[in-house]
Amino acid sequence: MSNEKNYKLIQGNEACVEGALAAGMKFFAGYPITPSTEVAEISAQKLPQVGGKFIQMEDEIASMAAIIGGSLAGLKSMTATSGPGFSLMQENLGYASIAEIPCVIVNVQRGGPSTGLPTSPAQGEVMQAKWGTHGDHPIIALTPNSVQETYEYTIKAFNLAEKYRTPVIMLMDETVGHMREKLTYKDPSEIEIIDRKKPTCKPDEYLAYKADEDMIPPMASFGEGYRYHVTGLTHDETGFPTNNNKISGELITRLVNKVEKNVDDMAYFEEYEMEDAEVVIIAFGGVSRSAKTAIDELRKSGKKVGLFRPITIWPMLEKQIDKVAEQAKEIYVAEMNLGQYFYEVDRIAGKKCPVKKINKVTGELITPNEIIEAVNGGK
Amino acid sequence: MSNEKNYKLIQGNEACVEGALAAGMKFFAGYPITPSTEVAEISAQKLPQVGGKFIQMEDEIASMAAIIGGSLAGLKSMTATSGPGFSLMQENLGYASIAEIPCVIVNVQRGGPSTGLPTSPAQGEVMQAKWGTHGDHPIIALTPNSVQETYEYTIKAFNLAEKYRTPVIMLMDETVGHMREKLTYKDPSEIEIIDRKKPTCKPDEYLAYKADEDMIPPMASFGEGYRYHVTGLTHDETGFPTNNNKISGELITRLVNKVEKNVDDMAYFEEYEMEDAEVVIIAFGGVSRSAKTAIDELRKSGKKVGLFRPITIWPMLEKQIDKVAEQAKEIYVAEMNLGQYFYEVDRIAGKKCPVKKINKVTGELITPNEIIEAVNGGK
Amino acid sequence: MNFSEMTEKYYRTDKLPHIWCPGCGHGTLLNTVVRAIDKLGLNKDEVCIVSGIGCSSRAPGYLDFNTLHTTHGRALAFATGIKHANPNLHVIVITGDGDASAIGGNHLIHAARRNIDITTICFNNNIYGMTGGQYSPTTPTGDFGTTAPYGNTDSTFDLCNLVQGAGATYVARGTAYHAQAMEKLVVNAISNKGFSFVEGLSLCPTYYGRKNKKGDAVKMHEFLKDNCIDKKVVDKKPEMGENKIIIGEMYNNPKPEYTENYKVVIDKFQK
Amino acid sequence: MNFSEMTEKYYRTDKLPHIWCPGCGHGTLLNTVVRAIDKLGLNKDEVCIVSGIGCSSRAPGYLDFNTLHTTHGRALAFATGIKHANPNLHVIVITGDGDASAIGGNHLIHAARRNIDITTICFNNNIYGMTGGQYSPTTPTGDFGTTAPYGNTDSTFDLCNLVQGAGATYVARGTAYHAQAMEKLVVNAISNKGFSFVEGLSLCPTYYGRKNKKGDAVKMHEFLKDNCIDKKVVDKKPEMGENKIIIGEMYNNPKPEYTENYKVVIDKFQK
Amino acid sequence: MFQRIEMRLSGSGGQGVILAAIIFADAALEDGLNAIQTQSYGPEARGGASKAEVIISKDEIKYPKVVKNDILLSLTQKSYDKYIASLDKDGILVVDESVDVKEDVPYKVYKLPILSTAIDKIGTHMVANIVSVGVLYAIMGEGVINIETLKSSISNRVPPVTVEKNIRAFEEGIKLIRG
Amino acid sequence: MFQRIEMRLSGSGGQGVILAAIIFADAALEDGLNAIQTQSYGPEARGGASKAEVIISKDEIKYPKVVKNDILLSLTQKSYDKYIASLDKDGILVVDESVDVKEDVPYKVYKLPILSTAIDKIGTHMVANIVSVGVLYAIMGEGVINIETLKSSISNRVPPVTVEKNIRAFEEGIKLIRG
Amino acid sequence: MAKNKKSLVLNVESCKGCNICIAFCPKKVLELKNDKCVIARPDDCINCGMCELRCPDNAIYLVGGNKDE
Amino acid sequence: MAKNKKSLVLNVESCKGCNICIAFCPKKVLELKNDKCVIARPDDCINCGMCELRCPDNAIYLVGGNKDE
Ligand SMILES: Cc1ncc(C[n+]2csc(CCOP(=O)(O)OP(=O)(O)O)c2C)c(N)n1
Ligand SMILES: Cc1ncc(C[n+]2csc(CCOP(=O)(O)OP(=O)(O)O)c2C)c(N)n1
Ligand code: SF4
Ligand code: SF4
């Protein structure tokens, strides 16, 4: 941002790093994988310039572990990966959830399963983002659809991670990660930055996992004088393991509730041509742009079509989807997978109106035409 | 089974091995983890006795990889794990899906997330079993609720794996894995055994990934003279990688369809007191036994309550759940998690009747009383 | 400081007694680590102990430092993040043979390769204790475990050889019996600016001992006493090393450290 | 058999030309492997080639054997399953420096420890080629990669040392330039009944070469020619090894093999 | 006549209460009854309180855990303290003589020298669990499980070289009740 | 006047068509237009056909990929064969002279010595992409992007030491159209 | 010497009765009673510290004595 | 010798023009033309096999000649 003009043509992946730096990222650990590699490469280049640390780990398991370590040591931390690496990160992602470690995980989705189509876009990890690790746990996941949004929502991802002490997933797709578009930088003074809540008590009074009213415990960094214990075992307020059934149940419930009950605080979404929409397309990420073009076309032929675009893809925007269902005669969920977000939309909206799927797993972005045809009853 | 009597008091985990051996398991690779370790221990003991191979791998990633290798070399293969290890197996589980390698993965669920409550029962991996690996992929998962069923459905798990060339998950919980009950062995002549379909063509005509009408390609073992290529990249009928969008889309669609479209062939479930049930409890694994006791009690007080118990938990028994919804005035989904199977039941049945949750994540089995209270409006 | 004061100062006494079985070697080894830290006079707020999962990995919970009990096998990857983020911390990893060398083998060799300033103490009891006695990569060939009912057919890892081959700059082996020597090795390991590895031969009377008819904890201590010999002795008289376990300092060869190398890069931009 | 017949016999010629860039060392190394297999007269139906993910790991797809292209880093774990299930197969793993030693390091050291009869050929180009030039565990310190824009601050793995420390019974290093010598090392490696590791120094003109101003493929071959020296020479005249890359046989010391050890257990029950 | 019995056997880890429970379940099967045996482990169970449950029933056993605890065995104070609250008011408590028990309780209490019998009569505390089996058998009476079945179940489940010792322990247990 | 242009630039990997596309997108931004640039990679793209797309528009660009391909550049036969079908019938095709093209086509065809201009005039095939930028600029005319903006975009995006060469290449490209 | 002699302390709560200190005490000062260590012959103790050095549970230790020693 | 001389074959489709064979041919038999190898002076070839040995693409090789050699 030392350049005078405040905009630049850059890739989504680069915008992600710019957002992270704007949010205060000081630590990145990762392992290269297409199509997310630029996030690591640009972090490697920019972090030392701001006194931050980059490290290339031996694999994705270690990368996820290292950012948890980095965060515990007090630095805002991020990693980036794609499908296969995201699968490998799941165990330690669950650790971050239960140990309440703020961190951001970027997953630039490519064609799966397995090695699949490494250089093609897909949205096959919508459900994995929520359910990929074992056991019940909280997850926040955001899906930008442009370079600008990638920048802005990466900042928000850090803010949510810090505020709620939880891992936040930037669930991108190759389309957004690799496209180049204009990014307009924000003035630092305009950017809201949230830092983790620190303990105000004396070290010997610190109960590391005693939540305040807001369900979130203050977090000290290792080395600050608050010597405490962190574990992935079910633990009590002190942070030490317990087998007490009541406490165990309360812990898991609190963890999930601190996200689920605060959904309104993180409910990002866009409505496009929704005022009078009778047919509603629900789409996110790259596909939502196809949907907009399709809607523009469909509107020309007189169809009242609108878009509801969740940016916060987890937790589920139940209230908003329910409202859409109230209004819509028909909902289409368009995704580059065989139907994932569809299931939750169908569950919530299906009670009020028919919900249909538009899917594609060929490694290409769904086109506006495919949406138009689907809406026109073409399929 | 060399003992004269054909029954024995054994643990669920041991019954799982007995079932696997009855089905023809000849290869087990694993890494110890509570509460599944007995499956490995007993396999280590029994396999060499039947000329089979056990190997303790360096971790769960390697274990999953090794059973794929074992299966490709022609042996019926299994691994067993619990939550943390199940998370680690996800990447290679996706590989087994796309490369269509028959194998059985036992997950004896314990309290999560992360290390959680290692010795306590839970059902926190219902969704992970389906969505844990990246990208769209097929999954079959079975949930026994007794020692006898563990034996019988492990046999079925092998049969389904072999028939559909796909990984099959035995989704057990600690309650079932560690309880001791009577197992009545079946006479080998009574046991239906399905082996993978072999190619009948000449080696140079073999297209390793060309599916027959039934959507399943015949499978040769490495070393049998059919030299072919296996990859986790999206591939064509020959098994070699392709970026062709149409072929890629067709592959993933076929993989998912070979399971989803054959759901009737693998739809195992039990109905208990369902004839006149107005209130239906949906429960599986250990919890379904609490539900039965609860139903017996509730029936005594005149409540018309029944149980629908999916044994096949994936693919989703849409038809059966829909039928339940037709009949029920109210459905309760009781699970040792914060609500997972609930989402799919709510999606399917919620259009026709209210669906409610009964959840518990304290590391204890839901009690009959808790179900009774919930049904009686206690919560 | 006497042992009692040491306990008061460094242990979380309200968490004691620890979960370890009677006679478990882990307790004795943990004391050597505590005494080494005391000897070096490290500031408690600047010490960070990280572990994975296993009986041995329960150690940090009992110590009054910044303590982190992670996932199985991953302690060194977490520790690497901590150390890289805050090089002022003294990061010590306490791990088991399974945790460090089975599931955690990759992180072990890479931490060694990077020569990052982390001290790893591996409580090696030749068995997976926590999960009930399965053989581990260090279980001697032929020995029994619940997953080696006919005797272990695997070859045995020599962990010191492994980490030395991977690039560690300080490598040593001690035992629970040779507690004073062990303490010195840990002192040297922590003092080494780089990746240090100390294998502490422990004992698990409950599983390894019972499965292999090695007798009780006392017998197992006696085994260590009778079967170990110091490297310095063997270096002079190689024949004395036959059929013995070599203990002592295996390798000590400092080279540039990871976080210091990285600091050079950062410093370029700080002018 | 001449090179043309060799290609016809062992390659899937309809898959050629392979995806490798002009001058990529992987092609030359792959030919050495094919010639070694030919020399040993192995039955094609009994040869199984397994790889992970990476440019190097694309090799099996071009070869007319039982071929398996697995997930990144896991080739040896899949291969272990195959070999244990069917010890009659000659199992050869072709892997890259990243695949084998970064993400796959744990499987590498454990296959070595078990001494399972698998031959691993690592095409080491000091870079992650497939993903576009990030530094790898074998990238020399100071060299550049897209993730080492200021020069690599990591220490470098000596893969031969690593696998020897882990327990491999045959360890060697060859290069794409020294193709005939490489072929012999592969012959010896496959002949060893146990875990064998051959590091083949490859070259990636596209990324490593360009990033590090090492010139084109020819220049990089010349570098190998000028900077490598055989271990036998160095063993005699150590001073000649200074600042050189040592190639040749590093270690050759057979010991009991994994599947054979296991067979003893099975055989107990087969009477 | 009995329809269903829910037993909880507790003690410290290593006292073998799980084996005792298995022996009951095993024998019940042989006698044509339904039986289920469960236990609770803790990661910290080493040396801590250990608990095993057996349900023996003429009907199918659905819910596998003890609800109405008919018989509670506690070999240690710790385990008594932990589980006594769940004993049914019409139930039976069996404790080692070393355990301090509450007075004025609705259930029936047997306070017996189980541990010392094992040591004094058989020469090892290792068989206290089998002494307990004898005690519990004698309390329940023939109506539930046949003595011979129980003996053969013991013989099948203990290490071969200790069969004789254990059978004696069982009989000493019976004597503690029947004298 | 133009509202939106959708360009597809194709060639073999290494010919720098992506950079050419970026330069257009970059310049468009500077001129206050909207622009988006995408490309398709293949794992096997090394040496294979490479494709970059740019959309320049006065309106917001939603769907980011080319739908109505107004301008297609193909520097190689392979890439021409692969992408020609998608060219709009009212579109413009620009190919290197080495490419065989179909006759009797609705779209306009420019067959130009792009590669040889790069080699002969600038002395390296490396600048063929920038020659192409010149060609395409000249075909589109000032109405779309300003020549100075384009030049400064070139200067910013190529390696500093090659700026002068590339500007000359750009001008040679213009000459191929304007003479 | 006498004035500098340290006294031996046993923390019964912590002792798990593993027998190690007892076996390795050169002066047979200690005994096992009811699965716990007992300081049977305190006067025989020569303050060698072997017991505290090897006790896995910090259950036995020497206190007092001459700090300079 | 002449009767045993092998002939040099270039598979143009496979050749990627990497220049390796050309650079390492001791007799300068080969040249690069239009990004492909060309056998410019076949008669100078001494059948040393260096080209085929180092070609990464099996694009150049010797055939024929005396099998026994
Ligand atoms: C991913 C994962 N796999 C397996 C386990 C189960 N597990 C816990 S501890 C352990 C072995 C511990 O052995 P070691 O490190 O030697 O420690 P010890 O208990 O012997 O001290 C295992 C396999 C786990 N917790 N997580
Ligand atoms: C789990 C996972 N992480 C990362 C990747 C991305 N990836 C593919 S190949 C590769 C590196 C390959 O390097 P190397 O093994 O040295 O082979 P080369 O391409 O250099 O021959 C990486 C990081 C992947 N496919 N899967
Ligand atoms: S099981 Fe073994 S290692 Fe674990 S605490 Fe007990 S004795 Fe120690
Ligand atoms: S990128 Fe490098 S390693 Fe990969 S094919 Fe090209 S030259 Fe070879």
Ligand code: SF4
């Ligand atoms: S200090 Fe020495 S002599 Fe005294 S009790 Fe301890 S071991 Fe025995």
Ligand code: SF4
């Ligand atoms: S060594 Fe410690 S725990 Fe063991 S008996 Fe002695 S005092 Fe007790």
Ligand code: SF4
């Ligand atoms: S065989 Fe030798 S002389 Fe002949 S072309 Fe090849 S390298 Fe040159």
Ligand code: SF4
């Ligand atoms: S070495 Fe092979 S690919 Fe390279 S120029 Fe020569 S023939 Fe062509």
Ligand SMILES: [Mg+2]
């Ligand atoms: Mg251990």
Ligand SMILES: [Mg+2]
């Ligand atoms: Mg490489």
